[in-house]
Amino acid sequence: MIPVGQNVLTLDDFSDIIFNNKTVTLPSAALEKVKINFQFLQQFSSNKLIYGINTGFGPMAQYKVSEENLLQLQYNLIRSHSSGSGAWLPPILVKALMIARLNSLMQAYSGVHTDVVELLRELINKNITPCIFEHGGVGASGDLVQLAHLGLVLIGEGEVLYEDKIHSTAELFKTLGIKPLAIHVREGLAILNGTSAMTGIGMVNIIQAQKLLGWSAMFSAMTNEIVEAYDDHFSHELNIVKHHKGQNKIAETMRDILEGSKMIRKRSDHLYHPDNIDMEVFEDKVQEYYSLRCVTQVLGPIYDTISQAEQVVTNELNSVNDNPVIDHANHNVFHGGNFHGDYVSLEMDKLKIAITKLSMLSERQLNYLLNNKLNQKFPAFVNLGVLGLNFGMQGVQFTATSTVAENQTLSFPMYVHSIPNNNDNQDIVSMGCNAALITKKVIDNSFAVIGIQLMTIVQAIDYLDCQERLSPQTLELYKEIRKIFPKFIEDQPHYKVMEKVRIYLEINHPPISFKD
Structure with a gap:
């Protein structure tokens, strides 16, 4: 079980709840703080004008709400803002959103009754996910529509x-004996007024981006291996003089992956050989193409970007991100804009740009393997059949290329795409949930692209018949992938096996870790 509200919730904790179905628990000490915070607000709000408790919302905050309508006000807010459109969010993203909202409320600065957090815990643990639409909030004043x-x-x-079927909430709650929430003071505003949709989706994006980076490092190493590249471009000595953590982590990872390979060459054994000095034209390329030689310089910044995103979005996950902030320790209520999603929005934009570049590297490495004029090692399109009659990996390249092109278009930043709304009360907004969802699309696309790259790599290995010369790590992956994607010679449809390979990469962690 993962405790929520007592300690900082880490990315690993989050991943365990989302992907390993760990249950969440609410420590009694943390629940007691929520209770005290609620009781303070009840007492403090008497005979005071406090936004969202006895006033309207947004630009209508100038209107006072009468005592007898205070609870109805909260119901009105929830119902009126349940106005999303488009596709429903996948259940995994909804669960992520719920965890993020629960963790924020458990900080005990939101003035909510413990009924809210206990109901959220129950829904999370029973995998009951609300039907929430993709399109809605603008990411300032929180993810209002999604959270509504x-x-x-x-x-x-x-x-x-629930259990892969859509249910009426009222009917399912009745069947399972779940008691719906009754509003006490400001539960409506506290549920809506936060960054939990963009934050939950952002956390999932970071987890999947880490997988992508690991696979990309793995496939980059394998590509270098099967073309018998030289080892100095990922050597410690070359990379250590560039003072970037990410670059050196990628170089170290490539060295680990290729440990024991009999295909990677040392420059001193070949180009430095005395017999070469008098040659006018060298048969071997003196240096590999950039997509092979500059892997550490390309993936290094992506590593650093993912690390930065993890730090920022995890901070947001563990923050109080609603308005006003109910501070029982200082006996006051503070109005401001902690619901503003700029931190998450900016990190998601940076992340999607980084992952787009990762997909571009994959596409270039794929093109190198498929273009016999470049690699001078494999038949065109790594065709194991009859040239001209069979087509090898020719068809799948189109899919990879078009998907990368879509990523490039999607990489326009949402962070600078503010549109004022709400009678200009929200005159500068973050579009954070949009940013997180578009980043998810780029990540999903990239799994498809690297899956095609991996399929091509294992076909190339079979062409070379070099299994015994591979490093232990690359040989193990080759064997795993051949279980779901057998070697082919005669042409056949690839769309089903492409999907199997993509799913394998999405749900499995690469056999390497970037953890310090």
Whole structure:
């Protein structure tokens, strides 16, 4: 079980809940703080004007709400903002959103009754996910629309996904004996007014981006291996004089992957040989193409970008991100803009640009393997059949190229795409949830691209019949992939096996780790 609210929730904790189905628990000490915070707000709000408790919302905050309508105000907020459109978020992203909202509320600065966090815990642990739409909030004043649909389910309305079926929330709650939330003071605003949609999606993006980076380092090493590249471009000596952590981590990783390989060459054994000095034209390339030789310089910044994103988004996950902040320790209520999603939005934009570059590197390495005029080692399109009659990997290249092109278009930043709305009350916004969702699309695309690259690599290995010369790590991966993608000679449709390879890469961690 993973405790929520007592200690900092880490990326690994988050991953365990999302991908390993670990349950969450609410420590009694943390729950007691939530209770005290709620009781303070009840007492403090008497005979005071406090935004969102006895006023309207946004530009209508100038209107006071009468005592008898205070609870209805919260219900009105939830129902009126349940106005999303487009596709429903995948259940894994909804669960991530719920964990993020729960962790924020458990910081005990939101003035909510413990009923809210206990109900959220129950839904998370039972894998009951609200039906939440992709399109909605603008990422300032929080992910209002997405979180409104969460609120709608908490009060027993709307729809949920449970055991792969859509259910009426009211009917499912009745069947499972779950009591809907009853509003006490400001639970509606506290549920809606935060960055939890973009943050939850962002955390999943970072987990998947780390996998992508590991696989990209693995496939870059394998590509260098099967073309018998020289080892100095990922050597310690070359990379250590460039003072970037990411570059040196990638170089170290490539050395580990290729440990024991009989295909990687040392420059001193070949080009430095005395017999070469009098040659006018060298048969061997003196230096490899950039997509092989500059892997550490290309993937290094991507490593650093993912690391930065993890730090920032994890900070947001463990932050209080609603308004106002109910501070029982200082006996005050502070109004401001902690719901603003700029931190997450900017990191998601940086992350999607980095992952787009990763997909571009994969596409260039793929093209190198498929173009016999470049590699001078494999038949065109790594065709193991009859040239002209068979087509090898020719068809899948189109898919990889078009998918990378889409990534490049999607890489326009959302962070600078503010559109004022809400009667200009929200006059500069983050578009953070949009940024996180587009980043997810880029990540999904990139798994498809690197899957095609891996399929091509194992076909090339079979052409060379070099299995016994591979490093132990690359040989092991070759064997694993051949279980789901057998060697082919005669042409056949590839779309089903492409999907199998993509899913394998998405759900499995690469056999390397970048953890310090």
